[in-house]
Every structure is written in C-alpha cells, then in structure tokens.
Amino acid sequence: MGGGLETPGLKVRDLSVVFDGMPVLNGIDLSVAPGEVVVLLGPSGSGKSTLLRSVAGLEKPVSGEVKWGDEDLSGVPTHQRGFGLVFQDHALFGHRDVAGNVDFGLRVAGMPSAARAHRVTRSLALVGLDGFESRRVDTLSGGEAQRVALARSLAAGPRLLMLDEPLGSLDRALRERLTSDLGSLLRRIGMAALHVTHDHDEAFALADRIAVLGGGRIDRIGTPDEVWTDPGTVHAARCLGHENLVELNSAGECALGLLGVGPGTVLVRADRVLIEPFPGDGELTAEVKTSSIRGGRAVVVVDVSGVMLRAWPRNVLAVGDRVGVTLGSGAIVPLKS
Amino acid sequence: MRRIGATVAVAFPAAFLGVFFLYPIGAILFRGLGAEGLTRLIELLKKPSFWDVAWFTLWQAAASTVLTLAVALPGAHLLARRQFRGRSLLRAAATVPFVLPTVAVGGAFLALFERLGLADGPLHLTRTAGAVLIAHVFFNVAVVLRTVGSFWEGLDPRASEQARVLGASPVQAFRWVTWPQLWPAVAAASSIVFLFCFTSFGVVLILGGPTRATLETEVWRHAVFRGDLASATALAMVQLAAVVAIVMVTNRLQYRRAVVQQPVRRIAPPRASLRLLAANLGLLATVLGLPIVVLVERSLTRGRSGGGWGDWTFDHYGALASRSVLLPASALRALGNSLLFALVATGLAVLVGGLASLVVVHGRRALGRAFDLGLMLPLGASAVTLGFGMLIALDEPPVDFRSSKWLVPVAHALIGVPFVMRTVVPTLRSIDVQLREAAATLGATSVRTRREIDLPIAARALAVGAGFSFAVSLGEFGATSFLPRHPDQLTAPLALFRLLAQPGDALRGQAMALAVLLMLLTAASVLAIEGWGRRGAVRGDL
Structure with a gap:
C-alpha cells in the first residue's frame, strides 16, 4: 500500500481473545472489503461467534486490532462502531411491536418520526415483510422473526453487517430459501457482510470468500472455488463437506495405489472420481456400496479395494453394481493434519 | 390408615392456624366492628395526632423503599451481569442482615451513631426519621439484591447487546431495553420492602423514639404501655386494612413478574471492572458491615466518653450472667429461654409447615390453595397485630392460654411456618414426575415412592426452612412484646430492648454484648443450614 490512504473496509489484525485463561481466538487476520460477503465457517466452539462479538466491541480482545479503513476501533464503544449484528435467536425486543423493533436504531440516533416510519417501511419491504409494522413480535414465525431482526439491523444503516448463524434455528427447507434470499x-444493496455458519452449503451459497476457523485460528481463507479445491488441512476439508479423506502409509501408498504424494492424509475430490458404468472402462474397479439422490443429483459410495470413496456419477446406480473408477487430474489433494 | 394420615395432615395445620391466628385476628375484628369499636374508630380518625402517625408510617415506608432501591440496584446489577471473585459469598453475606433480630440491629445503629458522635448535637441521628430509614435499608437490601438480582440474571443479555449494536449508548440500552423488562421485578421487590417497612416495629421503637411513632408502635404503646385496649383495637383495624391493601397490590405485581420471566441460553458475563467492584462493595460494606463492626467493638470496650477509644474488656459478656434490677431474670437466662423457644417453635413450624406443604402439593386443589394462602397470612399480617390479637383473644375462656409460657413459641411458629412452606413446596413440586414414575414402574408402591424419593429431597428443604424459622424465632420481637407475664417468658430480644432503653455505660455495654450473641446465633443458624440445603436440590426463596 505504501503510505497512501488505506481502502475502507474491515481489517482485523492479530486478534486474540482469552476466556478464563483459555485462548478462544489466537492471532486472527481477516479483512472484509466494502460490498464483500465473507463467511466464517467452523464447528461450534471454534470461536466464530467470539470473533463477531470482538469486532462488534462486545468482547474485549487481549491483543490485536480492529480497524475500519485506517480508523482504529480499539477504544470505540459498541454503539459508535456502525456495525450491525444479527443474533442466532434474533433477540427481538419482546416489549415492542415489529415497527418498534425495526426503528430502534433510528430512534437512538434521534431521527424524526416521519423519516423513521419511511425507513421502517422500506426495510421491511427489503426482507419481504411489507405491512408487518404493527404485528407483535411473539406472533411471528421463526423465519419472520429472523427477517425482522435482519430488517432492524439494516434499517440502522450499518457499514458492515454481521450475522451470527442467523438461520441456524430454522428447518432445512426454510433455511435454504432464506439463504438464497x-x-x-446482500448483493443487491452491496452490503459488506461477515456471516457465521457451521453449514458448508450455506457458506458456498453466500460467500465471496470463505474463512475456515479451527482451534481459534483461520485454517484456510479464499474464494469458495479455491478453498473447495484445495482445503489445505484435514480440519478445513471436513468443515467444507469433503468426505473422501484417505490415510496413506509411510511409503505414500494406499489401496488406490501409489499416489505420488508423501505420507499423511489426502483428499480425493468427489468431483474428480469418475465413475464408468462398465468395470473394464476404469483404471480401477469398484463395487457400489450405497446409492442415493442428494440435492437432485446421484451420489454413491464405492468400495475400491477397501477404500470408501464418495462420487457423483452421471447416472443413478444400484447397490452391488460393479463399476469402473478413474481418478481424474487433480483428484488427489495433499492435506496438512 | 392412609385416610387417617391424610385427615391429620389437613386437620392439624388447619386447627393450628384457626386457633392461634384466625381466632385472634377475628377477635380484633369482632371488637373493632362492634358498636363500641366503631365509635372508637371514628373518634380515632378525627384526631390530628392519628393522621400524623399514619402519615409518618406511610412516608417513612416509601422513603425507605426508595433508599433501599438506590443502594441495592447497583449491587443487583453487579451480581446479575458481572463475574468476580467472591460473588456467591457476597450474595450469602448480603442475605444475613435480613434475618438479624430487629432489636439487635437497632442496638447496632445506636452504637454506630454514638461512635460517630451523632447520638446528640445538631447533626444527631438517634431518635430521628433518618435513623429509621438507614436501618430499614440495612434490612431490606437483601430483598432487592436477591429478587431483582436473580430476575436480572435470567434476562437475556443479548437484548441489551443488540441495542448497543444498533447504536444505543449503555444508558439508552438500559432505559429502552433492560428497564422495560426489569421493572416488574423491581416493582415486586419494592412492594415487599414497602410492606416490611410499613409494618416495621422494633427498629422504629428503638431508633425513632417516642416522637417517631408508626401505627405498629402506637398499637403497642396503647395496648402494653397504657392498657387502652379499645384505642389499640381501633389502630390495629386501620393497620390490618392497610396491610391487606398492600398485600393485594404485592400479589398483583408478583403475578406480572411471573409472566415476564423466560428461559435463556447463558453467555458468560464479563468480568467486573475494579472501579465498579470497589464502588459497589464499598457502599454495601458501609451500610451493612459498619454497624455490625461498631457493635462488636462497643461490646468489647468500656469507659469511653465522647468518642475516644476505651479499654478492651470481656466484662460486658460476663455481666450477662448476673441478675440486674432491670430484668426479671439474667440476660443469659433470657438467651436460654430464647434458644428453648426457638427449638420448640421450629419443631412446630416444621410439623405444621411440612404437613401443610404435602396438602398443598398432593392434596385436593381447592384445599391446597386455601392452605397455601392461609398459612402465608402470618407473614403478611404484622407481628404486632398477631401479638395484640393473642393478647386480647387467648387470655379468657374458651382458650385461656396466655398464662402458659408456651404461647411464645406458638406465636413464633406461626411466623416460621411460611418460611418452611416457601422452601418445601417448590422443592416438592420440582421433584421430577419422571423420577416418581420410574420408581413406580420398578414396582414401588406409592407410600414407598414417597419415602424413597420425596422424603430425602424434602428433608433438605425442611432443614432450610427450619433454619430460617429458628433464626426468626430467636429474633422475634413484635408479637413477643405483647405476651410475657413472668420471668420464664423473657426472651433475649425483650431483655435487650429493656437494656437499651436505659442510659449508662455498663448497661449499654451489656446490651451490645447480648446483641452480638443474638446476632451470632441467628446468622450461624441461617448460614449453616442454608449452605447445607443449597447443595441439595432445594428450590424456593423468600
């Protein structure tokens, strides 16, 4: 950058948080550019929520800095940071109606009531809840409540929106629909967002970049394509939904043969496990162990001399079928443990 | 066999409540609503001096409540929303003042004012409304700290965090998000504190002096001091009406509070900053700790005049064993009486309260509700009204009981029963239905189930309730002050009251020594039993 004005956007540098002597976050570096959606992916207890709370100023880090552009936010209290945060269980104010919730941030900012009403209407329209102004919050369904919480955060006009597993408590179908909504x-309004989830499908659906968290560190960060094709670590591969993790012996061998990489665990990318309907057509032969349809496409697990591999065949296969298997180029990805 | 047991469980508490509470209260109403009684009541209402008393009773209770909130709410916030070392210790320690004998606390504040040079002179506190208010804060901080504190802890902290993220300053977040959720608990606690201050007796008598009279002290003065039972009856009628009104308001507020509470996923609260901790603990230590410290110091020193330090001595404690002209028996013997009465009262309270709790939890619905309400009444009705009712009702046939010394523990037991029920009923209710069903499917009979499952769990709750009623009996002063007729009935608080009423360094020292012993016994019985009971599955609070 060399001395010029830094670009705006969130910059977290070397952030560490400790609870009761236990490190929860350990030297996190992360940035979110304006208009960019970054998804933090990790299992529960990996420190995702703590990272959001630290950025919001609700937790005090032991070291590191949180900046917006070149503005250091370390001493800035939560309410002056201009960040929105949507909690998993929406934390709606039970003693106010929907409009009273959505205009809360505008009231504390001292906006006149006519302008507030206008903004509330617009925010509710954004999340598809036109006309919900006077509804009591305890009459809302789970999905509606979550959208009110989203509208409430958006209405306040944050420069960064943080979402802490906002869809985690909803059923699957609703979650998928709301994820795409x-x-x-986010793209329509060009909002910078930091989104937390443990669901890799949700992460791939939303993210410009995905950061995989494990043990208080960022294991891997990159575009969805980059992290999926090269997760880097066993932990990240599992978080991203990879299942073909194969142990190699000290000579770098397994039942698939010599794979040309050192000992340890490798990822066999499911999209590069090519299934041929006739056993003779593949480099290896295998037997179909399970067969199902997921997300509208066929998924099988094949047994290649004792190694179980998940693959996406073009056709639906039956359990017990003998098939040929070829590992396409780039199928084998070495992982650090 | 079971039928007989059930009949006893219903009949014994009902008879106990009927004879020793409803009958005396009924006697007041009977006298007060008779032709002569009503004439007296109207005469009373025409006197300006009555309105002075009524006004003072009202405003001192209101002011005490406001002051208590001011002292206790920051502490409640600390307990609910911050982590710090010694949190549970603070919670326990702050509870102790609530059960300390009123007379002993009155003595402690007298000692404090003397020590600070505020006993007389232009800035004097003794015999002023200010003294009464401070002492009321001392007693009631625990009520606010515990009820508001635990409610606040149950509120979801994310609501106020969400407000902060939306741009609200800490003050705005409290004002617009936390307070609307918290106020029902504050209102409920306030109404309880108001009731306690409205019916406060020992503290007003000792610290307020003759010019600072409340309805309670006036009932006592007319009945015991002047022997004017008709005026005392009229005053007691007013007092009863006021208490019933306050209790009705309290119940309404309690109901609203129950509606608001909701289960919450916990987030670890942040650590308390040193400044916040120091300010809070400093305030609480000053209000709650200082009087006790000075009391102990005063009981161990002699020969001070003006305010300098005296010599250290144990003489005051030694003098407790000897007879003085002021008392019909030695102070030590009074303490012995108190311990005996407390034991008997506790036994009675456990028996009546335990049986009644069974009826409330397992009995027929209407019967249970009647017991729940009826046996709680003595807690709401003032002790003075109870004592006065016993004075006029139980000294002539059909129930001539006043000459028996056992009337004292009976009165104490009435006040102890609500404490037993408040711990036992919620605990019995909380015993897992599945646990009981599991026992039944394993072939246990219903009696067996009750013995193997209910009893061990209820025993701890009974013990906690017993500890409280023991402490209450040791310090009971309001009802007791109407009853004794001979030396065997002299209790430690009565002896202490008489000692405090007299001037003189040696007597004052003796009084302080007695107050220290009384406080030690009370605090020890509550802390020991509570510490043990809390380790079990005991539910419920005061």
Whole structure:
C-alpha cells in the first residue's frame, strides 16, 4: 500500500481473545472489503461467534486490532462502531411491536418520526415483510422473526453487517430459501457482510470468500472455488463437506495405489472420481456400496479395494453394481493434519 | 390408615392456624366492628395526632423503599451481569442482615451513631426519621439484591447487546431495553420492602423514639404501655386494612413478574471492572458491615466518653450472667429461654409447615390453595397485630392460654411456618414426575415412592426452612412484646430492648454484648443450614 490512504473496509489484525485463561481466538487476520460477503465457517466452539462479538466491541480482545479503513476501533464503544449484528435467536425486543423493533436504531440516533416510519417501511419491504409494522413480535414465525431482526439491523444503516448463524434455528427447507434470499439481498444493496455458519452449503451459497476457523485460528481463507479445491488441512476439508479423506502409509501408498504424494492424509475430490458404468472402462474397479439422490443429483459410495470413496456419477446406480473408477487430474489433494 | 394420615395432615395445620391466628385476628375484628369499636374508630380518625402517625408510617415506608432501591440496584446489577471473585459469598453475606433480630440491629445503629458522635448535637441521628430509614435499608437490601438480582440474571443479555449494536449508548440500552423488562421485578421487590417497612416495629421503637411513632408502635404503646385496649383495637383495624391493601397490590405485581420471566441460553458475563467492584462493595460494606463492626467493638470496650477509644474488656459478656434490677431474670437466662423457644417453635413450624406443604402439593386443589394462602397470612399480617390479637383473644375462656409460657413459641411458629412452606413446596413440586414414575414402574408402591424419593429431597428443604424459622424465632420481637407475664417468658430480644432503653455505660455495654450473641446465633443458624440445603436440590426463596 505504501503510505497512501488505506481502502475502507474491515481489517482485523492479530486478534486474540482469552476466556478464563483459555485462548478462544489466537492471532486472527481477516479483512472484509466494502460490498464483500465473507463467511466464517467452523464447528461450534471454534470461536466464530467470539470473533463477531470482538469486532462488534462486545468482547474485549487481549491483543490485536480492529480497524475500519485506517480508523482504529480499539477504544470505540459498541454503539459508535456502525456495525450491525444479527443474533442466532434474533433477540427481538419482546416489549415492542415489529415497527418498534425495526426503528430502534433510528430512534437512538434521534431521527424524526416521519423519516423513521419511511425507513421502517422500506426495510421491511427489503426482507419481504411489507405491512408487518404493527404485528407483535411473539406472533411471528421463526423465519419472520429472523427477517425482522435482519430488517432492524439494516434499517440502522450499518457499514458492515454481521450475522451470527442467523438461520441456524430454522428447518432445512426454510433455511435454504432464506439463504438464497439473504444472498441476493446482500448483493443487491452491496452490503459488506461477515456471516457465521457451521453449514458448508450455506457458506458456498453466500460467500465471496470463505474463512475456515479451527482451534481459534483461520485454517484456510479464499474464494469458495479455491478453498473447495484445495482445503489445505484435514480440519478445513471436513468443515467444507469433503468426505473422501484417505490415510496413506509411510511409503505414500494406499489401496488406490501409489499416489505420488508423501505420507499423511489426502483428499480425493468427489468431483474428480469418475465413475464408468462398465468395470473394464476404469483404471480401477469398484463395487457400489450405497446409492442415493442428494440435492437432485446421484451420489454413491464405492468400495475400491477397501477404500470408501464418495462420487457423483452421471447416472443413478444400484447397490452391488460393479463399476469402473478413474481418478481424474487433480483428484488427489495433499492435506496438512 | 392412609385416610387417617391424610385427615391429620389437613386437620392439624388447619386447627393450628384457626386457633392461634384466625381466632385472634377475628377477635380484633369482632371488637373493632362492634358498636363500641366503631365509635372508637371514628373518634380515632378525627384526631390530628392519628393522621400524623399514619402519615409518618406511610412516608417513612416509601422513603425507605426508595433508599433501599438506590443502594441495592447497583449491587443487583453487579451480581446479575458481572463475574468476580467472591460473588456467591457476597450474595450469602448480603442475605444475613435480613434475618438479624430487629432489636439487635437497632442496638447496632445506636452504637454506630454514638461512635460517630451523632447520638446528640445538631447533626444527631438517634431518635430521628433518618435513623429509621438507614436501618430499614440495612434490612431490606437483601430483598432487592436477591429478587431483582436473580430476575436480572435470567434476562437475556443479548437484548441489551443488540441495542448497543444498533447504536444505543449503555444508558439508552438500559432505559429502552433492560428497564422495560426489569421493572416488574423491581416493582415486586419494592412492594415487599414497602410492606416490611410499613409494618416495621422494633427498629422504629428503638431508633425513632417516642416522637417517631408508626401505627405498629402506637398499637403497642396503647395496648402494653397504657392498657387502652379499645384505642389499640381501633389502630390495629386501620393497620390490618392497610396491610391487606398492600398485600393485594404485592400479589398483583408478583403475578406480572411471573409472566415476564423466560428461559435463556447463558453467555458468560464479563468480568467486573475494579472501579465498579470497589464502588459497589464499598457502599454495601458501609451500610451493612459498619454497624455490625461498631457493635462488636462497643461490646468489647468500656469507659469511653465522647468518642475516644476505651479499654478492651470481656466484662460486658460476663455481666450477662448476673441478675440486674432491670430484668426479671439474667440476660443469659433470657438467651436460654430464647434458644428453648426457638427449638420448640421450629419443631412446630416444621410439623405444621411440612404437613401443610404435602396438602398443598398432593392434596385436593381447592384445599391446597386455601392452605397455601392461609398459612402465608402470618407473614403478611404484622407481628404486632398477631401479638395484640393473642393478647386480647387467648387470655379468657374458651382458650385461656396466655398464662402458659408456651404461647411464645406458638406465636413464633406461626411466623416460621411460611418460611418452611416457601422452601418445601417448590422443592416438592420440582421433584421430577419422571423420577416418581420410574420408581413406580420398578414396582414401588406409592407410600414407598414417597419415602424413597420425596422424603430425602424434602428433608433438605425442611432443614432450610427450619433454619430460617429458628433464626426468626430467636429474633422475634413484635408479637413477643405483647405476651410475657413472668420471668420464664423473657426472651433475649425483650431483655435487650429493656437494656437499651436505659442510659449508662455498663448497661449499654451489656446490651451490645447480648446483641452480638443474638446476632451470632441467628446468622450461624441461617448460614449453616442454608449452605447445607443449597447443595441439595432445594428450590424456593423468600
């Protein structure tokens, strides 16, 4: 950058948080550019929520800095940071109606009531809840409540929106629909967002970049394509939904043969496990162990001399079928443990 | 066999409540609503001096409540929203003042004012409303700290965090998000504190002096001091009406509070900053700790005049064993009486309260509700009204009981029963239905189930309730002050009251020594039993 004005956006540098002597976050570096959606992916207890809370100023880090552009936010209290945060269980104010929730941030900012009403209407329209102003919050369904919480955060006009597993408590179908709604909404309004989830499908659906968290560190960060094709570590591969993790012996061998990489664990990318309907057509032969349809496409697990591999065949296969298997180029990805 | 047991469980508490509470209260109403009684009541209402008393009773209770909130709410916030070393210790320690004998606390504040040079002179506190208010804060901080504190802890902290993220300053977040959720608990606690201050007796008598009279002290003065039972009856009628009104308001507020509470996923609260901790603990230590410290110091020194330090001595404690002209028996013997009465009262309270709790939890619905309400009444009705009712009702046939010394523990037991029920009923209710069903499927009979499952768990709750009623009996002063007729009935608080009423360094020292012993016994019985009971599955609070 060399001395010029830094670009705006969130910059977290070397952030560490400790609870009761236990490190929860350990030297986190992360940035979110304006208009960019970054998804933090990790299992529960990996420190995702703590990272959001630290950025919001609700937790005090032991070291590191949080900046917006070149503005250091270390001493800035939560309410002056201009960040929005949507909690998993939406934390709606039970003693106010929907409009009273959505205009809360505008009231504390001292906006006149006519302008507030206008903004509330617009925010509710954004999340598809037109006309919900006077509803009591305890009459809302889970999905509606979550959208009110989203509208409430958006109405306040944050420069960064943080979402802490906002869809985690909803059923699957609703979650998938709201995930896609959320994704298109964020892109339409060009909002910078930091989104936390443990669901890799949700992460791939929303993210410009994905950061995989493990043990208080960022294991891997990159575009969805980059992290999926090269997760880097066993932990990241599992978080991203990879299942073909194969142990190699000290000579770098397994039942698939000599794979040309050192000992340890390798990832066999499911999209590069090519299934041929006739056993003779593949380099290896295998037997179909399970067969199902997921997300509208066929998924099988094949047994290649004792190694179980998940693959996406072009056709639906039956359990017990003998098939040929070829590992396409780039199928084998070495992982650090 | 079971039927007989059930009949006893219903009949014994009902008879106990009927004879020793409803009958005396009924006697007041009977006298007060008779032709002569009503004439007296109207005469009373025409006197300006009555309105002075009524006004003072009202405003001192209101002011005490406001002051208590001011002292206790920051502490409640600390307990609910911050982590710090010694949190549970603070919670326990702050509870102790609530059960300390009123007379002993009155003595402690007298000692404090003397020590600070505020006993007389232009800035004097003794015999002023200010003294009464401070002592009321001392007693009631625990009520606010515990009820508001635990409610606040149950509120979801994310609501106020969400407000902060939306741009609200800490003050705005409290004002617009936390307070609307918290106020029902504050209102409920306030109404309880108001009731306690409205019916406060020992503290007002000792610290307020003759010019600072409340309805309670006036009932006592007319009945015991002047022997004017008709005026005392009229005053007691007013007092009863006021208490019933306050209790009705309290119940309404309690109901609202129950509606608001909701289960919450916990987030670890942040650590308390040193400044916050120091300010809070400093305030609480000053209000709650200083009087006790000075009391102990005063009981161990002699020969001070003006305010300098005296010589250290144990003489005051030694003098407790000897007879003085002021008392019909030695102070030590009074303490012995108190311990005996407390034991008997506790036994009675456990028996009546335990049986009644069974009826409330397992009995027929209407019966249970009647017991729940009826046996709680003595806690709401003032002790003075109870004592006065016993004075006029139980000294002539059909129930001539006043000459028996056992009337004292009976009165104490009435006040102890609510404490037993408040711990036992919620605990019995909380015993897992599945646990009981599991026992039944394993072939246990219903009696067996009750013995193997209910009893061990209820025993701890009974013990906690017993500890409280023991402490209450040791310090009981309001009802007791109406009853004794001979030396065997002299209790430690009565002896202490008489000692405090007299001037003189040696007597004052003796009084302080007695107050220290009384406080030690009370605090020890509550802390020991509570510490043990809390380790079990005991539910419920005061």
